[in-house]
Amino acid sequence: MKNHIYIFPLSTIFQIAVSFSPSIIPQPDLKQMGSAANGAAVDMDTSTSNGSASVDKGVDFANYFCTYAFLYHQKEMLSDRVRMDAYYNSVFKNKHHFIGKTVLDVGTGSGILAIWSAQAGAKKVYAVEATKMADHARELVKANNLHGIVEVIEGSIEDITLPEKVDVIISEWMGYFLLRESMFDSVICARDRWLKPTGVMYPSHARMWLAPIRSGLSDHKMSDYEGCMDDWHGFVNDTKSYYGVDMSVLTKPFSEEQKKYYLQNSLWNSLHPNQVVGTPTILKEIDCLKVTVEEILKVQAVVSSTIVKEDTRLCGFGGWFDVHFKGREEDPAECEVELTTAPSVDDVTHWGQQVFLLHPPVRVNEKDDIQISFTMSRSEENHRLMKVDLAYQIKLSSDVKSKAKMHRSSSATTFRTSDEYFLNLLPPGKAAKPPPDDDLPVYNPISPNGSKEHYNSSRENTIHLIPLVLLLCGFILWFFSYPIDVLKDNHITM
C-alpha cells in the first residue's frame, strides 16, 4: 500500500503572551507589559549569555519585569486553581523535602511558594523577587507570621548573594508554551549557584507538547486578513484620487506586514480536548536538575502524530507543557505531582495553549500520519521572544476516501519553509483572545465560500427555536382563548 505524501509549510508567528489571562475588569495598563519588536534597533548595553545578542537591563525591566509588579497580575496567577493545587500538593504532600530545610524561591512574586515552604516546615526560606512586588511579599509574610523564616530579598537572582546553599529551589518559572519569558535561565543560574549537590528542584521535570488541532480561528484570521487587504486597496485608491499620492508601491510590504504580524502570529487559546484531532507528541523533555541554558536556547524536534478523528480539518497545531514534581532520584517525592496545561474541560489554566494556525486548513482523516519538524529559538531582538520554524507532511492512511485529497497529493511539492517565525511573547490583552464561539469544540465543516456559520451557532440555535416557541404560545393562547360555548356547541353539533 502506497502512502500519499503532502508537504506544506506551516507559517506561524507565535503570539505568546505574559502568563496571565485578562483581569476581571479591563486593565488599560496591561499594555505597559508589551515588549518591543519590529523596527526596534535597541541599543544594547549589558551583555548576558542568553542566546540573544545581548540584553539591555533597562529595556528588559521596562518590558518584562514591570509586568510582575502589579497585584492584579499576581492575583490572576494565584487564582489559577490548577497551578495552585499542583504547587500546594507538591509541597504539602512532600513535607520531608521541606522540614528543617533551607529553600530558595526564585521570582517569589506575592511570596506564596515561600510561605507554603515555611508552613511545610522549612527552617529558612529565601524569597527572591526582582520587582517592587517584593514589598507586598514582605507584608504578606509578616501578616502570616512567617517573617522569622521567610526572608524576602529584592533583586534579580543573578545579582543577589545568599549566605548559604539551599536544599530546595522552588519556582514557578513557566511561561506560555513553557519557555516564553526565558525565566528558566534564572532558575538554572540559581541552581548552579545556590543548590546543594543533594538539593531538590521544584518542579523537577518539564515537557513540551504539540498536537494537530481543528479550530475556526484559521478561517477567522484569513477572513480578517482579506478584509484588511480589501481595505488597503480602497485606501490606496482614495489616497491617489484625493491626495495625489500613489501608495501602491507599499501594497506588497503592507501585505507582508499583515501576514507576518497577524496571520503568522500564534495565539493564546483555551482549546477544548475535542479540538485535538491527532495524538499529542512530546517536543522536549527537561530534567530541571541537569539541564543547561544552552540546552534550552533552541528546541528542535522531528515528531509524528496520527490523526484520530474521521474526516476532519487540520487547522494548525496546539502547543502546551506539563511539569512534574518528582524530587531527585536519590531523594524522590513521596507523592509525585503533575501540573499539566493540556486542553481540558475542567482543569483550564491561565497558560492555555499556544495555537499555530494553517492558512488554509487541510482535510485529514483518521490514521493519517503527520510528521512535524519543529524548531524554536530566541529572537535576536529580544531574548524573551522566540522564533518558531515548523514544517509538516501528511502521509495518508490506506483508507483514502476523499477525492480532494487525491487531487492535492498530486499537486503537492516537497519543500520546507526556511522562514523564521516569531514566538511573540507579548501579553494577549483582550484582542488576542478569540470570541468564545471561535473555539467550538464541535467540528465545523468548510463550506464552499469559507463561511463562518459556526461562530454564531449557539445564537442561531436560539433563533431557530423562536418559530417553535411562537407556535407553542400561539397554540396555548388559541386553546385558552377558545370560547367555551363554541366548544360546547361543537360538541353538541358533532
Place this chain on the structure above:
Amino acid sequence: MKNHIYIFPLSTIFQIAVSFSPSIIPQPDLKQMGSAANGAAVDMDTSTSNGSASVDKGVDFANYFCTYAFLYHQKEMLSDRVRMDAYYNSVFKNKHHFIGKTVLDVGTGSGILAIWSAQAGAKKVYAVEATKMADHARELVKANNLHGIVEVIEGSIEDITLPEKVDVIISEWMGYFLLRESMFDSVICARDRWLKPTGVMYPSHARMWLAPIRSGLSDHKMSDYEGCMDDWHGFVNDTKSYYGVDMSVLTKPFSEEQKKYYLQNSLWNSLHPNQVVGTPTILKEIDCLKVTVEEILKVQAVVSSTIVKEDTRLCGFGGWFDVHFKGREEDPAECEVELTTAPSVDDVTHWGQQVFLLHPPVRVNEKDDIQISFTMSRSEENHRLMKVDLAYQIKLSSDVKSKAKMHRSSSATTFRTSDEYFLNLLPPGKAAKPPPDDDLPVYNPISPNGSKEHYNSSRENTIHLIPLVLLLCGFILWFFSYPIDVLKDNHITM
C-alpha cells in the same frame, strides 16, 4: 444672590495612547508599543533635557519609536481624513510658502508631507524619520517620481545634520491631547537648529482645550471597579480556606492599584458634541515659532466653564486640541487652515478626545460655573508619559432647583487634591475603547442603585417586544386556526 460652592478633587490618571485607533483587523502586536511604568526601576544611561529625569535611548526606541515602524499604523494616520485634509489644504492653498523653498519634514513616517511639499513646488525636502519606516518612505518618494527633490534621512532629528537651513518645517507631531509623546520637543530642536530666521512652521500654532462632559463611562468604570473588588474579597477568602494563606493584608494595596491604574486612568474617547455640557475652555496656547521646551514641560492653567445644559450630570472633563496653519506674522498664510480634534459628529479624528472621569458624577445645572485648576507635567519614569493634577469647584447658579445640591453644598469641604495623576501614553488597544453604548450622546439619568440601564437598552427594548410579538402571533394563529364551521355556528347562534 449667594453662590453655593462645592469643591471636589478630580482623580484621573490619563490613559493617552499612541496616536492611532485600532486597525481594521485585530493587531496582537499593538501591545508591542506599550511602555513601562509601574515598578520599573529602569537604568537610565543617556541623559537629555526633557523634563524627566533622563532618557534611556534603548528603552525609548523599544517603547515608542518602534510603534511607527508599522505600515498599518501609518495607514491609520493616513486614513484620518480630517488630519489629511488639513495638512493637504495647508500646503496646497499656501504654495507660496513652498515654491522654490527648502523644507524639513520632522518624523516623516510614510513621507506624505514631504511628498506634498515637493508636489507644491519645494526645490528640496529633507524628510527625517527615526524608524525603519524611512525605507518605505524612500520607496514611496521614488514611486511618485520625487527622488530628485525629497531626500529621506533615517535618524533622529537630534542626531542628524542637514547641509543647509530650511525655509519651512512641516511636521505632524501632535499626540493625544496634543503633547503626549513629547514629540514636539524634537520639532523645537529642529526649528532651533535648522529653520532660517525668516522660516515658517507648519503648523504654526496649537491650543489645548478642556470642557465638562457627561458620559456613561463613569458609572461603567465604577461598576467594574466594584465588581473587581468583590472578586478580590472572594479570592482572599478562597486563598485562606483552600491554601491556608491570609491575603487580606493586600486588600488595601490591591484597591489602591485598581484605583490608580483603572479608575483614575483617563481614556481615549470619541465624544459626541452633545456630551459636552459646558463651555470649552483653552488650557494652553502655543506659538510654534517661539515656544521653548521649558514652556511645554508643564501645562498649568486655572480656567472656568459654564454649564450649558439643564439639569445634567458632570461626569468628567474632555480634553482635545487644535492646530493652525497661519504662517508667520511677516509671511502669513494666504489661506489659514485649522485642524481641530474637538468632539464632532462628522469630523472625527483618530486623536479623539481624552476623558478624565469623575467618580461619582455630580449633578449640575445650566449656568453653574466650574472653576478648574489644571496641571500637566511629565512623568519621572518616562518623559513621554504625563502626570495630570486636576481640581475643580462648582459655583451654583442662582437657579437652585435641586435639593440634593443644597445638601451637598452644606457638606462639602474645601480642599484640593495634591495627588499626581498619570497621563499614561500607552496605546488604547481594544480594551481601552468603551463599548459603543457607553458613549450615548443622550443623557442617562442616575438611578438610585447606580443602574446601567442605558448600556443594554437596545437589547432590552427587543426583549420587551417579545411578549407583544407572541401575543400578536398567537392571535393570528388563533384567528386562522379558528374552525370555519365553528365561526359559522357562532354566527348562527348569535
